[in-house]
Amino acid sequence: MFRSILVPIDLADTALARPAIETAATLARTYDGTVRLLHVISITPVVLAEYVPADFDAQQRRDAEAALAEVAQNSGIEPSRRSTKVRQGGIYHEIIEEVATIKADLIVMSSHRPAMRSYFLGSNAGHVVRYAPCSVLVVRDNK
Secondary structure, eight states: OOOEEEEEOOGGGHHHHHHHHHHHHHHHHHHTOEEEEEEEEOOOOHHHHTTSOTTHHHHHHHHHHHHHHHHHHTSOOOGGGEEEEEEESOHHHHHHHHHHHHTOSEEEEEEEOOOHHHHHHOOHHHHHHHHOSSEEEEEEEOO
8 A cells, every 4th residue: 555655854853754664664564565765855945045054064964864864774664665866946845746757555654743834824834734646644743
């Protein structure tokens, strides 16, 4: 049923991603599927470009790839069932693009309990749920 699973991860809060990773690992084992762990780097605003080193974006990508590889290694997902990807751009847009790239059947993502502002402004998880071309499972952090 779910052969290709995408798990977006915020490397600034990997503890929040743990329940989503565990859920995706279980589903991948159950359905003989694979898991793609994804992190999206924000684009450096033009107004800041002159204040950061010339190789800032490349260094940011290398750091994210290393951190994501560590998350993958500690995920409990068999190496043959997992892969990682770092993309750069708008978070929910890049998640949707990655779904198309890997032909994902399911997105499993973590989300904090919604704050009042999320009800009015929306969140990345909300955008993904609304616009994803596949099923989305949002695993809540009830803390």
